[in-house]
Amino acid sequence: MQNLPPIFLTHHFLFERSLAGESMKEKFIKIDAENYIKEAEVIEGGVLDHGFQKYVVRIEVIGKTDNSSMLRSTIEFEAEDESKAPSVSTSA
Template sequence: MDDEKRVKESDTLEGGFLHLGFDHYTIRVEVIDNNTLPNHCIIRSTIKYELENDSKAHLLSQLSIQPLITIAHVVGDYIVNNHNK
């Protein structure tokens, strides 16, 4: 977690996508100030993964951005509710 740059990067160490067969799985969430709209921010989310073997390509259908959408909503709610405190 980098509080100054507002970046959170999380590597999966066991279970989850690694258990499914991915060799590496990382999510990154970055909160960016939106200077053009007051009281707004941009949330940039990234999924990075590795599959060492082409025979695992069927695993790509398991990837979803839904967890990142949920994180964006939680972060947005937190910022709105705690902005002026």
């Protein structure tokens, strides 16, 4: 498997971005270079301003061959009110 980009090897860093006119800050809470896993938690703004108490995105790189890999993305969240939680399905 190829070496991963440096972002998977960098520890303790905050990321700020804007989406649709809203900004948010994310904190990387887990970076596992051996298993190619990164977890980032929204700590300010964004979805936290819309009824979420916790929002964590987990990205895992899964090696398939020497020239290809697959990304598995998982979102973990806690909402103040279940009715505010988005309804999303990834099944066909």
